[in-house]
Amino acid sequence: MISGERFTVEYLLKGDEKEALAKAEDICVEQSIEFPKDLVAKSLILEHIIGRIESFKKVEDGYLATISFAIEITAFEFTQLLNVLFGNISIKPGIKVQKINLPESLLKHFNGPKFGINGIREFLGVYDRPLLFAALKPMGFTPKELGELAYKFALGGIDIIKDDHGLTNQVFAPFDERVKYCVEGVERANSETGQKSIYVPNITASYDETIGRAELALKLGAKGLMLAPALTGLDAIKKLADDKNVNVPLFSHPAFQGSYLTCSESGFSHYCLLGQISRLAGADGVIYPNFGGRFSFTKQECINIAESTKVKMGHIKSIFPCPGGGMSLDKIPEMKDVYGNDVTFLMGGGLFRHSDDLVENCKYFRSII
Amino acid sequence: MISGERFTVEYLLKGDEKEALAKAEDICVEQSIEFPKDLVAKSLILEHIIGRIESFKKVEDGYLATISFAIEITAFEFTQLLNVLFGNISIKPGIKVQKINLPESLLKHFNGPKFGINGIREFLGVYDRPLLFAALKPMGFTPKELGELAYKFALGGIDIIKDDHGLTNQVFAPFDERVKYCVEGVERANSETGQKSIYVPNITASYDETIGRAELALKLGAKGLMLAPALTGLDAIKKLADDKNVNVPLFSHPAFQGSYLTCSESGFSHYCLLGQISRLAGADGVIYPNFGGRFSFTKQECINIAESTKVKMGHIKSIFPCPGGGMSLDKIPEMKDVYGNDVTFLMGGGLFRHSDDLVENCKYFRSII
Numbered sequence: 001m002i003s004g005e006r007f008t009v010e011y012l013l014k015g016d017e018k019e020a021l022a023k024a025e026d027i028c029v030e031q032s033i034e035f036p037k038d039l040v041a042k043s044l045i046l047e048h049i050i051g052r053i054e055s056f057k058k059v060e061d062g063y064l065a066t067i068s069f070a071i072e073i074t075a076f077e078f079t080q081l082l083n084v085l086f087g088n089i090s091i092k093p094g095i096k097v098q099k100i101n102l103p104e105s106l107l108k109h110f111n112g113p114k115f116g117i118n119g120i121r122e123f124l125g126v127y128d129r130p131l132l133f134a135a136l137k138p139m140g141f142t143p144k145e146l147g148e149l150a151y152k153f154a155l156g157g158i159d160i161i162k163d164d165h166g167l168t169n170q171v172f173a174p175f176d177e178r179v180k181y182c183v184e185g186v187e188r189a190n191s192e193t194g195q196k197s198i199y200v201p202n203i204t205a206s207y208d209e210t211i212g213r214a215e216l217a218l219k220l221g222a223k224g225l226m227l228a229p230a231l232t233g234l235d236a237i238k239k240l241a242d243d244k245n246v247n248v249p250l251f252s253h254p255a256f257q258g259s260y261l262t263c264s265e266s267g268f269s270h271y272c273l274l275g276q277i278s279r280l281a282g283a284d285g286v287i288y289p290n291f292g293g294r295f296s297f298t299k300q301e302c303i304n305i306a307e308s309t310k311v312k313m314g315h316i317k318s319i320f321p322c323p324g325g326g327m328s329l330d331k332i333p334e335m336k337d338v339y340g341n342d343v344t345f346l347m348g349g350g351l352f353r354h355s356d357d358l359v360e361n362c363k364y365f366r367s368i369i
Numbered sequence: 370m371i372s373g374e375r376f377t378v379e380y381l382l383k384g385d386e387k388e389a390l391a392k393a394e395d396i397c398v399e400q401s402i403e404f405p406k407d408l409v410a411k412s413l414i415l416e417h418i419i420g421r422i423e424s425f426k427k428v429e430d431g432y433l434a435t436i437s438f439a440i441e442i443t444a445f446e447f448t449q450l451l452n453v454l455f456g457n458i459s460i461k462p463g464i465k466v467q468k469i470n471l472p473e474s475l476l477k478h479f480n481g482p483k484f485g486i487n488g489i490r491e492f493l494g495v496y497d498r499p500l501l502f503a504a505l506k507p508m509g510f511t512p513k514e515l516g517e518l519a520y521k522f523a524l525g526g527i528d529i530i531k532d533d534h535g536l537t538n539q540v541f542a543p544f545d546e547r548v549k550y551c552v553e554g555v556e557r558a559n560s561e562t563g564q565k566s567i568y569v570p571n572i573t574a575s576y577d578e579t580i581g582r583a584e585l586a587l588k589l590g591a592k593g594l595m596l597a598p599a600l601t602g603l604d605a606i607k608k609l610a611d612d613k614n615v616n617v618p619l620f621s622h623p624a625f626q627g628s629y630l631t632c633s634e635s636g637f638s639h640y641c642l643l644g645q646i647s648r649l650a651g652a653d654g655v656i657y658p659n660f661g662g663r664f665s666f667t668k669q670e671c672i673n674i675a676e677s678t679k680v681k682m683g684h685i686k687s688i689f690p691c692p693g694g695g696m697s698l699d700k701i702p703e704m705k706d707v708y709g710n711d712v713t714f715l716m717g718g719g720l721f722r723h724s725d726d727l728v729e730n731c732k733y734f735r736s737i738i
Binding site for chain 1: 370371395400401402403404405408409411413414417418441442444446447448449451452453455456457458459460461462504506507508509510533534535537538539540541573574575576577578597599600601602604605607608623624625626627628629630631632634635636658663664665666694717718721722
């Protein structure tokens with residue numbers, strides 16, 4: 001019933017050595033049986049179910065405890081894996097999930113991304129350079145205006161053109177109309193340029209609607225889907241990635257997810273949540289705010305994300321880091337140094353700044369990559 | 370197209386006055402158009418779509434900005450409402466959502482809880498005292514062992530007997546078997562006591578499975594459902610609350626949700642997330658760690674939660690605060706002082722401590738309420 005196979009989680013713990021060790025011991029119980037250990041008599045529980053400290057050491061920012069759990073306590077469900085990693089202890093201060101190490105016996109229950117880096121490159125026919133990503137905005141534009149913007153982005157050479165994450169199904173830009181106009185705009189530009197740019201609508205919605213919007217978007221010709229997993233639940237990405245009828249790349253947006261990352265003492269490392277967890281969910285690209293923009297991620301945190309999008313994880317494919325958020329074109333050279341070739345640069349409002357001619361701005365963006 | 374109706378959000382902002390005001394101005398743009406305001410020409414956007422600072426004042430912990438948004442930008446979707454409240458700014462430090470104020474024009478799109486306090490009291494036939502809540506654990510018990518435990522809890526007078534939130538569909542206690550045994554255990558006790566205790570399984574699962582487990586549980590005779598919205602997405606509760614075929618109370622569990630609460634400078638207030646948002650979602654009871662247990666909520670934070678479960682919110686019903694988490698029986702008198710009568714006391718491992726006889730311990734728990 002219990003295989004003996006275990007996975008490990010590295011937790012960064014705050015406090016002095018005694019406090020940090022107490023936290024580690026507490027995690028073993030809290031994240032498994034959540035019950036006074038001294039009242040447990042059953043050997044299955046004592047020997048297998050309760051978490052086990054595999055190592056404990058001082059590191060620069062505190063103490064690093066590696067704790068193992070039986071793979072069976074996850075029930076091989078993504079939601080329950082997340083619950084074991086950080087369920088109740090999300091409510092306790094001074095605990096950060098740094099990294100997960102999953103054996104093949106657990107990984108085999110996850111398909112991961114359908115496309116990944118190589119798949120997206122084939123899908124777009126772009127093999128030798130970073131990809132360009134732009135967002136349709138501002139909210140308040142009509143479907144027709146957004147479609148025209150999509151046309152210009154694609155004409156200027158942007159590879160992936162997505163909805164701003166705040167566009168859902170507002171009365172001034174209903175989902176179905178918006179998708180129609182934007183698909184049409186990008187296809188019209190593709191027919192002129194010979195490129196294979198794609199339009200990626202935001203399908204973040206209510207529990208029932210998200211999947212319905214995915215289906216509708218694909219029917220209308222969208223060639224990618226974006227959703228914010230902190231709003232829909234991370235498993236919504238997995239559902240789409242596992243669906244044989246969804247044959248387009250999936251992009252994860254960080255809206256509402258920041259609280260897991262912005263608190264230095266608690267939550268997840270950028271490496272784990274944006275890289276490892278996004279890949280397990282099945283995102284082909286993970287959108288996040290770059291260093292030097294209007295958000296607070298550091299250069300090192302961004303380097304860590306990029307690393308974790310590509311680190312070996314069994315059969316789970318590498319995915320595109322998609323840094324963006326208040327970026328200006330003059331930041332591109334430094335970003336190229338940090339990320340190399342396998343990156344998708346996301347430009348928002350900044351694309352409008354270079355000159356009055358949006359198509360020319362996109363071409364300039366493309367030329368400096 | 371735009372009614373002119375607006376809702377307001379109170380944000381607690383860190384920094385000196387200048388920094389806090391800059392944060393407030395930034396929120397107006399970031400949470401609506403996410404685009405350089407100076408590049409916007411369209412009057413609909415400038416007059417309606419962009420957020421508006423309604424008031425800004427110094428408070429004890431920083432600055433409190435009340436910002437209004439057009440109700441239409443939420444698309445009347447729960448997920449998009451959450452996105453407007455705290456989507457991208459979750460990634461920016463020093464911003465906490467303190468309180469929301471929704472006009473009837475927006476509230477009417479939400480049904481809220483089906484039962485609420487009065488509905489649960491009628492469902493259980495208990496009108497004049499706090500309710501008792503206990504959790505089936507530890508993980509590793511068989512369905513039969515858990516069913517026996519459920520029987521003893523109910524025999525001892527516990528009103529609501531729930532799965533521990535880590536029990537999902539593990540091989541050692543598969544969901545369907547567990548529900549069968551626990552339903553049977555509680556019904557057997559009810560037939561002896563004449564009470565109407567209920568068994569509440571945890572249905573937190575993958576995107577597809579959550580609703581399926583709800584249906585299966587109801588078919589097997591469960592009289593309540595629990596899920597952790599930070600794992601399933603908050604909208605999963607709403608889907609169940611809105612479903613005409615789900616005629617049992619719903620309980621929200623805080624697993625994985627702590628990161629929104631534990632960082633003093635960022636996230637949500639306890640008042641807003643656990644009270645207001647849980648009610649909007651449609652939870653009939655909200656589980657959270659009490660002060661004085663093994664978690665870090667303060668007494669004041671718990672008082673705030675209790676207040677927000679009952680504060681006037683249009684037609685949205687009041688719900689039960691369900692404080693628990695490492696509570697011992699000797700804390701009950703103080704908890705009664707704080708919460709009054711309309712509360713559900715959740716006891717976990719502590720119920721096993723008082724003596725070796727679990728049924729007697731439950732009866733004692735009941736006697737001191």
